[in-house]
Every structure is written in structure tokens, then in C-alpha cells.
Amino acid sequence: MTQKPVNTTEPVPEWEKYGLVRFRSLSEVGLLLASLFFLASLMPSLSARLPFIQGVASGVITGVGYELGLGLVWLVRALQFVVPKENRKTLPKWVVLLAATVIVTYALLHADGWTNATRKVSGLPDLDGGLIFAIISTAAAVFAAVWVLARLFWMAVSRIDRQISRVVPPRVALVSGILAGGLLFWSLIEGTAVRFAIQAVDKAQEAADHFVDPDIPRPVQAVRTGSDKSLLEWDELGRQGRAFVASAPTKAEIEELTGAPAMDPIRVYVGRRSAETYQERADLALAELIRVGAFDRSVLVVASPTGTGWMDPNSHDPLDIMLGGDVATVGVQFSYLSSPLALVLHPELGLEQTEAVFDTIYKYWTNLPKDTRPKFYVFGLSQGAFNTQSTVRWLDMLSDPIQGALWVGSPFLSPVWKTVRDGRGAGSPTWRPRFGNGSLVQAIDQFHDFESGLADWGPIRMVFLQYASDPIVMFSYESAFKRPDWYKEDRAQDVSPDLLWVPVVTMLQTALDMTIAVQVQGFGHNYAPIDYMRAWHGLLEPETWTTQKSEDLADHLKARSAQ
Known part of the structure; x- marks a missing residue:
């Protein structure tokens, strides 16, 4: 009897099939969702932002949107919810790109007005035009950094999955790969970059704490x-x-x-x-x-x-x-x-x-x-x-x-x-x-x-x-998927009536607002x-x-x- 040849090809993880580790191409669905997240990131928030800060916020939120879009595609395909390729019709790539371009353009045209809507309730003067370039350049750089980090993460997960899938069922390998990759990245980030940054800040603050201001004399009473x-x-x-x-x-x-x-x-x-x-x-x-x-x-x-x-x-x-x-x-x-x-x-x-x-x-x-x-x-x-x-x-x-x-x-x-x-x-x-x-x-x-x-x-x-405009008080994790009560209620005078709830984006917006909530006395966290x-x-x-x-x-x- 002729023996069948042994297949020595390594199994290819599902996420590698569907683009989660690709560096050479972008997902159309990811770009479409990223453009919608970019639009939502520019809408009024609890704290007024300068162009650079807005660019950082938009870059992070847009990057999250892209990864969610990519993850959604992977999930649909992995669960076999898609129609066989030969029987389904897909939108041309240029249509998706055109839609994303229209959404981003619309967002940028309204960026000044949305920014000033938040500034208005805080009693701040309107910012002049010209925000677009600063926002775009900063957001693009931050988005690129998020995108590269995400690809590196999924590349690590894919390599781990390749090894694990040789000895365990695919679904077990899938979960194990994600957990192991997450643990690896967290260990690297928390153990190196974050810890180094925190130690540097701590030492700087400690040094400042030692400084004795000569303008504050020692009490004599x-x-x-x-x-x-x-x-x-x-x-x-x-x-x-x-x-x-x-x-x-x-x-x-x-x-x-x-x-x-x-x-x-x-x-x-x-x-x-x-x-x-x-x-x-x-x-x-x-x-x-x-x-x-x-x-x-x-x-x-x-x-x-x-x-x-x-x-x-x-x-x-x-x-x-x-x-x-x-x-x-x-x-x-x-x-x-x-x-x-x-x-x-x-x-x-x-x-x-x-x-x-x-x-x-x-x-x-x-x-x-x-x-x-x-x-x-x-x-x-x-x-x-x-x-x-x-x-x-x-x-x-x-x-x-x-x-x-x-x-x-x-x-x-x-x-x-x-x-x-x-x-x-x-x-x-x-x-x-x-x-x-x-x-x-x-x-x-x-x-x-x-x-x-x-x-x-x-x-x-x-x-x-x-x-009511204090994001440190009003933040909630549930706002990622559930509209908070303070969105449903009559707005306080220090919260813009134009503020809208957007799943995931609202939670990220409020979290980022916490870092800039002390700009104006009588509003936010000041x-x-x-x-x-x-x-x-x-x-x-x-x-x-x-x-x-x-x-x-x-x-x-x-x-x-x-x-």
C-alpha cells in the first residue's frame, strides 16, 4: 500500500490569513472605521484641547478604530459568517477609500467649530483657523505609531500560535496565543518603557520636592x-x-x-x-x-x-x-x-x-x-x-x-x-x-x-x-458600550449641548480629557x-x-x- 506523504507545512494562524500582521497593506474596513473614529474624535468633549493635544487624541482614537475594524473582519471570517468568495459581491476598494476620504474631509472642515463649541462653555475665546495642519500631522504620526505597535503585537501572537498549534487544538492555540502575546507585550512595556518613564518622573518630582525656594523664607514664629x-x-x-x-x-x-x-x-x-x-x-x-x-x-x-x-x-x-x-x-x-x-x-x-x-x-x-x-x-x-x-x-x-x-x-x-x-x-x-x-x-x-x-x-x-465638566469625576468604563446617564440628562452649563455619545470613542475621549482637565479655573478639574x-x-x-x-x-x- 502506498503511504500518503506527510504534510510538513506549518499551520497558518487565522489572524495571519486575514491581515492582522500585514505591514504591506491596509484593511478597507479598518480604514473606514478608522475614519469614523477620527470624525468622532474631533467632536466636542468635556475639556478644551489645543491642536497638538487634539492631534494626539485623534491619532490614538483613530488607531483604535482601525484595529477594531480589522478585528471585526477577522472575527467574521474566523466564525465563518462570510459567503464563499465565488458567490459574494464586494465593493471596489476605491469606493471604500473614497468614503473614508469624504468622512475625514468633513471632519476637518468642522474641526474648528467643534473645538470652539467646547471652548465656549468653558469661557475660553475661540481659536483662530489653521488647526487642520497641526491636527493632521500629529494625528498621522500617532496613528502610525499605534499601527506599527499593533502589527508587532499580532506578529508575536502569530509566532506563538504557530508553535502551540502543533500540540493543541486550533481554538486552544488561538486563545493561548493571544494571552501569551498580551502577557509578553505587557511585560515589555510595564517592565521597560513605562517603568523607566515612571522612575524618571518620580526622580524628577523628588528632586523638585527637595528644592527650597528662596522666596519662601523659613517661618520665625x-x-x-x-x-x-x-x-x-x-x-x-x-x-x-x-x-x-x-x-x-x-x-x-x-x-x-x-x-x-x-x-x-x-x-x-x-x-x-x-x-x-x-x-x-x-x-x-x-x-x-x-x-x-x-x-x-x-x-x-x-x-x-x-x-x-x-x-x-x-x-x-x-x-x-x-x-x-x-x-x-x-x-x-x-x-x-x-x-x-x-x-x-x-x-x-x-x-x-x-x-x-x-x-x-x-x-x-x-x-x-x-x-x-x-x-x-x-x-x-x-x-x-x-x-x-x-x-x-x-x-x-x-x-x-x-x-x-x-x-x-x-x-x-x-x-x-x-x-x-x-x-x-x-x-x-x-x-x-x-x-x-x-x-x-x-x-x-x-x-x-x-x-x-x-x-x-x-x-x-x-x-x-x-x-459636570470634570472628566475625572464623570468617567466610566461602561461608556464604551453604554450611553452614560449624564448624556441622557439635561446638560449642565459647563458641558457643550453638542456633545454626542459614540461607542468606545466616548470612553477614550473622557479618559484623554482627564490629562488636560485643569486648564480653566471654574471648569473641569480646576x-x-x-x-x-x-x-x-x-x-x-x-x-x-x-x-x-x-x-x-x-x-x-x-x-x-x-x-
């Missing part, structure tokens, strides 16, 4: 943190800590503005270099608070700074002035990285430090006489809001609760914010939720104050300040001092504070912001 009598060294407070301590309004400044007797507000700050461990830094914070007499003040605020250790003066100055300086505020640095990097890469740093500081100070506070101890509030901006919401255990202190919290620009993952947003009452928008009867939680923005007609405040007060003042006033309701004083302080803060 004994009660100031960093002075000769302080438990903390001035140079170890870090750049942000020194700025926070030194920028506090003085007794004379407060008296001149309010026309009433005042005192110097207390500001305590512990830098990351002040001690080695979380608990040691928390203990230092408590010891310094005791030394300067913080527990003799009427209000104590335990604040969690942002990733770099920044304490926004716009958030604390209004409180110091409103209370006539009768307030002590403390913050402890936990990182040198910016909040997005610190939150994604090392969230445990902020969580563990915030927990140690709060628990240490709260334990001391509970042992003080209730009729003489200060009112206790927590404060958090951005990552600080996430940290405090994640670590303060409200149920554990119901027998002796603190007075409340102010959270500003809470990241979308913040647990208390998610509970309030998702459990809001019917008819209240996502960006200004009404929770329960209003006795525990209230939310405001730059256009709306505290709601009337709600129940009186209870023993604990929680206030959220956030803007919170205005006047709004901080309104939030603090509604939370504390100081007895001696009048409407006229609020107007005078608002004028003062507005004039200072304009300088």
Missing part, C-alpha cells in the same frame, strides 16, 4: 511648622508643604478683610522625608498639632493632599478667612507622583498614609472633653477625596462621630461618591445627585448652591463639590476658590458669618484669582 521650635525640619516638608504653610493668610490680613478680630490660622504639614513609615509620619503630625495648640481651635481639618503632596490654597484660604483664623489644618505627604500616576500605580501609598493619619488623630480627639474639643472634619481634593472616602470607617465611629467631610472632584472610583451617585433620588442629575432626604449628603457645583426644602442637617454632614467658600459655608454654617461677608470674600477671591 514658634507656632509655625518648620520654625526653630517645630518638631519638623523646614527643608523636609517638601516643596508643596512649605508653600502650604507659608501661604496661610495672616491675622492682620483676615482682620482687614473681615473687619473683625482674628488669629493666625494653624497649618501643620508633614513631608514624606520627615519620617520613614506611615505611622511615624502620623505620629509626627499629631505631636505637632499638640505643640501648636491645634486642639484649642474651634475647627480641626484633617486633609489628604493630592499625589504630589499639593494642598490647594484656594481650598484652605477661604476657610481660614471665614473662621477668622480659628482653625487648624493638617496634611501629610505620601507620594511625589501626580495623582493619576499615584492612584493607578501605587494607590496603597495614599490609602495607608491617610488611614494612619486619621486613625491617630481621631483616637486622640475622642479622648478629649466633648464640650471643649474642636469640631472635626476631613477634606480631600481629587486623589485626597478618594483616599479619605476609602479609609474613613464611618460605621466604627457612630458612637462618637466626627462632624463631617468636604470632598472636591472625587475620582469616579471613590466609594462614597459612587454610592451617592448611583443611589440618587429620581429627577436629580448624575452631576448633582440628591441623596435621601439631604440630612447627610448634599452636592453642589459652580452654578447651583445647596438645595432648599430638604431636611435639616443631621449630626454628620457630607458635602460634594464637583463640576476648582475655583469662590466655590470652595460656598462649600465650606454650607458645611460649617459659621454663626458670625454674614451674607455681606460672603460677598466681600467672593470679590476678594475673584480679584486674587485674576492676578
Whole structure:
């Protein structure tokens, strides 16, 4: 009997058959979907973008669109949903290319108008024409980089699949190849490029933190943190800590503005270099608070700074002035990285430090006489809001609760914010939720104050300040395939009415907006001092504070912001 020859040809992976690894040609379907994604990327978004930033965003989104189109073709063919080649009619390639060209041209002709629609609601002047070249050149370069990286990824997957398919069934080889390729690329990226970049940024931020600005002299008053009598060294407070301590309004400044007797507000700050461990830094914070007499003040605020250790003066100055300086505020640095990097890469740093500081100070506070101890509030901006919401255990202190919290620009993952947003009452928008009867939680923005007609405040007060145009607050992964509620609701004044939901694109747009959300004060993730003042006033309701004083302080803060 004649033996059949053995087929020594290696199996060809499905994705290699259908072009996922091709460098010499482009997919017509991929180009068509990429052009639609390019069109959607130029439409109004939450944050105003300059041409270069818009080009980067459009390049990334267009690249994702192309890969989705290519993947869709592969999936349809791999699942054998296509008609046999000899029996099907296909559109000529030039028709698809013409359609893509028309879509891209239409998008570029409307780019100026769409860009200025976002700028209009942010109070920014229109950009002049001439954006097209900058957008096209940047987007093309970024798209090319995404395209090459995708081809390299699928080439690696294909090689792995070739080897695996010799010993396992094709479908198992398919899944194994994707998983192994993804793991390989992630290891290379995370282990080399990303890690190197993060280390470089971390070292640069640490070096900046060491820099002592000669324009910020060391305090001479004994009660100031960093002075000769302080438990903390001035140079170890870090750049942000020194700025926070030194920028506090003085007794004379407060008296001149309010026309009433005042005192110097207390500001305590512990830098990351002040001690080695979380608990040691928390203990230092408590010891310094005791030394300067913080527990003799009427209000104590335990604040969690942002990733770099920044304490926004716009958030604390209004409180110091409103209370006539009768307030002590403390913050402890936990990182040198910016909040997005610190939150994604090392969230445990902020969580563990915030927990140690709060628990240490709260334990001391509970042992003080209730009729003489200060009112206790927590404060958090951005990552600080996430940290405090994640670590303060409200149920554990119901027998002796603190007075409340102010959270500003809470990241979308913040647990208390998610509970309030998702459990809001019917008819209240996502960006200004009404929770329960209003006795525990209230939310405001730059256009709306505290709601009337709600129940009186209870023993604990929680206030959220956030803007509808803040992508850090409004982002959701579900927006990739589901229209978010804030697209369905009446738009806030700082969100363009021309904003449209597009699957996948909207999620990418909002994610990219998070990187540029601090450009304009009073919009996005840049919170205005006047709004901080309104939030603090509604939370504390100081007895001696009048409407006229609020107007005078608002004028003062507005004039200072304009300088």
C-alpha cells in the first residue's frame, strides 16, 4: 500500500490569513472605521484641547478604530459568517477609500467649530483657523505609531500560535496565543518603557520636592511648622508643604478683610522625608498639632493632599478667612507622583498614609472633653477625596462621630461618591445627585448652591463639590458600550449641548480629557476658590458669618484669582 506523504507545512494562524500582521497593506474596513473614529474624535468633549493635544487624541482614537475594524473582519471570517468568495459581491476598494476620504474631509472642515463649541462653555475665546495642519500631522504620526505597535503585537501572537498549534487544538492555540502575546507585550512595556518613564518622573518630582525656594523664607514664629521650635525640619516638608504653610493668610490680613478680630490660622504639614513609615509620619503630625495648640481651635481639618503632596490654597484660604483664623489644618505627604500616576500605580501609598493619619488623630480627639474639643472634619481634593472616602470607617465611629467631610472632584472610583451617585433620588442629575432626604449628603457645583426644602442637617454632614465638566469625576468604563446617564440628562452649563455619545470613542475621549482637565479655573478639574467658600459655608454654617461677608470674600477671591 502506498503511504500518503506527510504534510510538513506549518499551520497558518487565522489572524495571519486575514491581515492582522500585514505591514504591506491596509484593511478597507479598518480604514473606514478608522475614519469614523477620527470624525468622532474631533467632536466636542468635556475639556478644551489645543491642536497638538487634539492631534494626539485623534491619532490614538483613530488607531483604535482601525484595529477594531480589522478585528471585526477577522472575527467574521474566523466564525465563518462570510459567503464563499465565488458567490459574494464586494465593493471596489476605491469606493471604500473614497468614503473614508469624504468622512475625514468633513471632519476637518468642522474641526474648528467643534473645538470652539467646547471652548465656549468653558469661557475660553475661540481659536483662530489653521488647526487642520497641526491636527493632521500629529494625528498621522500617532496613528502610525499605534499601527506599527499593533502589527508587532499580532506578529508575536502569530509566532506563538504557530508553535502551540502543533500540540493543541486550533481554538486552544488561538486563545493561548493571544494571552501569551498580551502577557509578553505587557511585560515589555510595564517592565521597560513605562517603568523607566515612571522612575524618571518620580526622580524628577523628588528632586523638585527637595528644592527650597528662596522666596519662601523659613517661618520665625514658634507656632509655625518648620520654625526653630517645630518638631519638623523646614527643608523636609517638601516643596508643596512649605508653600502650604507659608501661604496661610495672616491675622492682620483676615482682620482687614473681615473687619473683625482674628488669629493666625494653624497649618501643620508633614513631608514624606520627615519620617520613614506611615505611622511615624502620623505620629509626627499629631505631636505637632499638640505643640501648636491645634486642639484649642474651634475647627480641626484633617486633609489628604493630592499625589504630589499639593494642598490647594484656594481650598484652605477661604476657610481660614471665614473662621477668622480659628482653625487648624493638617496634611501629610505620601507620594511625589501626580495623582493619576499615584492612584493607578501605587494607590496603597495614599490609602495607608491617610488611614494612619486619621486613625491617630481621631483616637486622640475622642479622648478629649466633648464640650471643649474642636469640631472635626476631613477634606480631600481629587486623589485626597478618594483616599479619605476609602479609609474613613464611618460605621466604627457612630458612637462618637466626627462632624463631617468636604470632598472636591472625587475620582469616579471613590466609594462614597459612587454610592451617592448611583443611589440618587429620581429627577436629580448624575452631576448633582440628591441623596435621601439631604440630612447627610448634599452636592453642589459652580452654578447651583445647596438645595432648599430638604431636611435639616443631621449630626454628620457630607458635602460634594464637583463640576459636570470634570472628566475625572464623570468617567466610566461602561461608556464604551453604554450611553452614560449624564448624556441622557439635561446638560449642565459647563458641558457643550453638542456633545454626542459614540461607542468606545466616548470612553477614550473622557479618559484623554482627564490629562488636560485643569486648564480653566471654574471648569473641569480646576476648582475655583469662590466655590470652595460656598462649600465650606454650607458645611460649617459659621454663626458670625454674614451674607455681606460672603460677598466681600467672593470679590476678594475673584480679584486674587485674576492676578
